[in-house]
Amino acid sequence: MQICRIGPSRLRDALDLVWEVFEQYEAPDYEEMGIKTFRHFIEYGNMVEKIDQGEMRFWGCYINNLLVGVIALRTGQHISLLFVRGRFHHLGIASMLMNVAIDAVVSGNPEIRAVTVNSSPYAVGFYEKMGFSALGPEQKADGIRFTSMRREI
DSSP states (O other): EEEEOOOOHHHHHHOOOOOOOHIIIIIIGGGHHHHHHHHHOOOHHHHHHHHHHHHHEEEEEEEEEEEEEEEEEEEEEEEEEEEEEEEGGTTSSSHHHHHHHHHHHHHOOOOOOOEEEEOGGHHHHHHHHHHHHSSSEEEEEETTEEEEEEOOO
């Protein structure tokens, strides 16, 4: 298992993985507007621009050159995307990706004391196990259901 940064050359594969996992695990909980909003958010052109501007950073977990998991940080300390292929769930991949992202937050700015995420309904339990606490009840914006969460570091 290898975790490394993902740049524009590997970004399409990462976004394909994100969409594949979203369709399988997240989309059933969303209305059509939310699915379209998410699809637009992860469009390649949008993400390349965010990477080029330093707004987003991606890491991927590879097993035998197969991309099995992706995490993205936005604006330094917000987990924007965390997806692992279904057949690789419960192997600790999401936890390893989370640790890499948190290490990047701390090394990038030691004064940052917390990371945040807007968790999908599917992932709230995972984030709670990782030490995150809900900041309020579930919300919905542009058809996307989420619970804002925070973890002290």
